[in-house]
Amino acid sequence: MPEIKMHLLVCCGTGCISSQSDRIVESLKTALKNRNLQDEVKVVLSGCFGFCEKGPIVKVAPDNTFYVQVRPEDAQEIVDEHVLKGRKVQRLLYVDPETEEHIADSKHMGFYKKQMRIALRNCGFIDPENINEYIAQGGYQALGKALSEMTPKDVVEEMKKSGLRGRGGGGFPTGLKWDFAAKQQAGTKYVICNADEGDPGAFMDRSILEGDPHSVVEAMAICGYAIGAQKGMVYIRAEYPLAVKRLRKAIDDARETGLLGEDILGTGFSFDIELRYGAGAFVCGEETALIRSLEGERGEPTSKPPFPAEKGFWDKPSNVNNVETFANVPVILTKGADWFASIGTEKSKGTKVFALAGKVNNVGLVEVPMGTTLREVIFDIGGGIRDGKKFKAVQTGGPSGGCLTSKHLDTPIDFDNLVAAGSMMGSGGMIVLDEDNCMVSVAKFYLEFTVDESCGKCAPCRVGNKRLHEILEKITQGHGTEEDLALLRSLAQTIKDTSLCGLGQTAPNPVLSTLDNFWDEYEAHVREKRCPSGKCKALLSFVIDPEKCKGCTLCTRVCPVGAITGKVREPHLIAQETCIKCGACASACKFDAIAKK
Template sequence: MLIKSHDDLKQLRQKVKAALDQEKMRILVCAGTGCVANGSLKVYAALKRMIEEKGLLTSVELVEEVSHEGIAVNISGCHGFCQMGPLVRFEPSGLLYCKVKEEDAEEIVNTTVLNNGIVERLLYEDPNTGEKIKTQDENPFYKRQERVTLRYCGRIDPDDIYDYIAHRGYRAISKILQEMNPEEVIKEVNDSGLRGRGGGGFPTGRKWSFAASQPGPKKYIICNGDEGDPGAFMDRSVMEGNPHSVLEGMMIAGYAIGANEGYIYARAEYPLAIKRMRKAIADAEAHGLLGNNILGSDFNFKINIKEGAGAFVCGEETALIASIEGERGMPRPRPPFPAVKGLWGCPTIINNVETLANLRYIINNGAGEFKKYGTAGSSGTKTFALAGQVQNTGLVEVPMGVTLREVVFDIGGGLRDGKKYKSVQIGGPSGGCLTEDKLDLPLDYDELMKVGAMIGSGGLVVMGDDTCMVETAKFFMGFVQNESCGKCVPCREGTKQLLALLTKITEGKGTEADLDLLEELAQNVKDGSLCGLGKTAPNPVLTTLRYFRDEYIAHVRDKKCPAGACQALKEYYINPEKCKGCTVCSRVCPAGAITGEKKQPHVINVDLCLKCGACMEKCKFGSIEIR
């Protein structure tokens, strides 16, 4: 159906909602990347087949007669609770099943669909209380969240444009084309306090005003979906779960600055996100919502997709632009900034996926409603990818300004396996480590900057007391060093030397003088690098040195790793009270470092020991320990 006017869109929305009202029950099977990898599409197919066989299946049929009453079975985007996937949610009850398998489909249909009962074994069990949680709203993982960006991820079919339209989809672009001029749109976004969700937190409306004031017939909007931080998957989940919200956000931004073309830059490692974005673009074009004279106005807008090769540096604006232009992704000196001279020399605005997905809410509800969430300096909500040694991993969305403690312990459920909290790495390789005394720190842009960290794109990696912070700094430095484009000397050579120093320390060869050199070099890389990647690359080193200096000193002075994680600093020994003299350890030792008589306690020659751990792995009595 071609939508030629605002009235056409309104009538279509009413028609779709009438069809959706025929659904007695809607079953939503999570089809985010994590759940798909665990077999959720097989669950979806089995549920749909069984319900169809019973003559109960319904779907949106846009014909004169609306669909018959029945059960709808849909895929959805990421529900967020990735650790418990595949997830199946029932509406309107809100019932949530976890870790569902294909073979569970028959019991689900017979018990829940046909008899309105509950399959108890598929409910979430709170690890702290043992309570079985029936609905999503009662689940402690969801209970403390406020979903704005993710509101319809997990609740609509990402491949169905009608489902999006029924949930106020494209209402925001319709509103501004009818009621607002570009200056009013920029003012509304500026008044909302929306700041870029990609890392730097620059005010979005202010950024737009720079490009809007530039002369010239051609301007561009770029959606930055090159999410490369280890442990981060916020943008991917939005593109997979609600792709039309990204398109609508780009259209709003395009109208505001006078652009008629946009690019979505997404890394090729996100095939499902790219597939769903391509379908969303094709469907929007087919219905007249992208192209020329949108909704009968004089506003024209088209969107292209550029697949990136996975270079972390292409998350930086000027490197991303170079990549779209067909050049090697390397940053360019600024000024001029992209808002003045960007893609092919034209004024260009680059916003990340989450920033753009917020725009429809701001336009539909007003800046005041958006500012009800968050703090004075950081309004709205923020999505975080919660990972690491926490009980409840997944995608969460909370108001800006909530504390780290609330995210890790209230939503995340605290650390698993009885581990004690040690630190959170926030903001990926560009971020920093937050220690236990920072648990009550508000998560907003300004407060985090004060302690040497940053929100970044929103990765939160929780670490327990068995994590070595020197090894953690080394891991992130290895990542950054590999991803450096090599254009500027401070980043190219500095990160290489930082990695070498950290490796030296974790191998037990470091000195106290190396710590001073490490700190000085990290500061020089921060001050001298050309782009944001290099300037923030030393953050994990600087924050671990600042908050965990005693661990570094233990490595260089005592040649010990307090966490027992650094392989080269482990010292294996055999507990004589546990050793049975079975000789298994001496037989598997590749260095011949273990000696002893049969049925007598054995000993390890530490000078010969390769610290490979083969003996500990094979010992049946737990007699081999690390000190």
């Protein structure tokens, strides 16, 4: 085989593919062929690099040059300048916003400096569709070690010693969960991977499956050995076509290589995996609802106990972990539980992957050690708030979490600290809000989501959350009363205390946390009939300043409902009863004469 002297790694996760990174791959291959370099330089389709804000990304190895916002038409220049002449393409390098310096190596970028990639270790470094590249990075060594050097009990004890907690939201100790399943006496047991990632703004599990599917396959086999299961299932939402495609290929390749199926590595242990597709129900992220869906039933949670470790899929002992949890397992076995436990905080070991989104400069996928503060994630890694706006809040844990404020920015991130602050870790969504966000509307948005996603099995969730949403709608429409504010808190707490599953129990969190941290905004909506952020249309009005208005009639011409009247060169008026608050007039005015109040 010809010697490969250089690799061009192209991010081909869903985000970058939506920005034509698949065309960049083809353009680079064509450009290399034009220069007869196709045998010396290899173009590698890789997973997510994490820096989604600057995608599509092309990384050159071995010199580690990091090109951002690459377009297909840039391919020839990369080949001619960098590959042939050894000169970096300056215009494609990342520019530090503070120093305005061009940075070629990602290690020196603020976005990556404080990150530590364990679950994401292979994303952006290997071709996820090539099992040999995973093996070359140490893949399946953990499975080999478990099968040849450890007893099932040894594996369970190593997981318990590591301190790994479930990354799906509840934070239950992984080793303890495996131990419960291992102790059950049954001829048939199941390993289930929860890949039903449904939080708004969350894309952690999807990115792992797209960028490193073999890490999950290997971990599930290890879990099967540890608990005595021979069958594994991945419950993945059908809305993740790329993740499905790459995971299916990983399973097929592992089976063909002898790493899945009968008598793995000649040890007598047999284990296989199949995919099951979900229809996108958020409640199926709850493990008992997920299991019912796997059985072909309506996805509704069941009362616990019994827990799935005792009676799960088809009433057989079943272990359920999510994608990120499994992605940590092979590393724990190869590097040791002590190494993993040395990272993080006393009660939350290792790292956590977050999908950082919203009003932040560096939107993307980040992985940081537990104990990193919210300030470090938002301002050091995330680059601060867009357009110089003021930070207002951060929503952690998706619809199940709460909104934290500037007083929480120095809170070390771990499971217990976030709960104590009125939010939760959840699966890892982190949405940043700025001064323009109305917190009452934010709470209403999340309630709208959970009302829509409730399975309807229990009345507190089915009826209570609907009533909560109606009260919030009433408040944002300007019809709220003092009694509504009192009822909002009382009802939210009742739903939290009486709902059957985690969806209902955590659905009121956005309401309770915004009531605690942004009470003044609720008061303004109810008492003053005013939205401080100017986002609630019913409480909004556009007013023309007669001193500034020149009578140019431009606002009259753009108003879609004819709400503005006035003569040429004379101040105009807006009929508030006709105005639909679209803001077209304010956008069109060249004299800053129209104010939003």
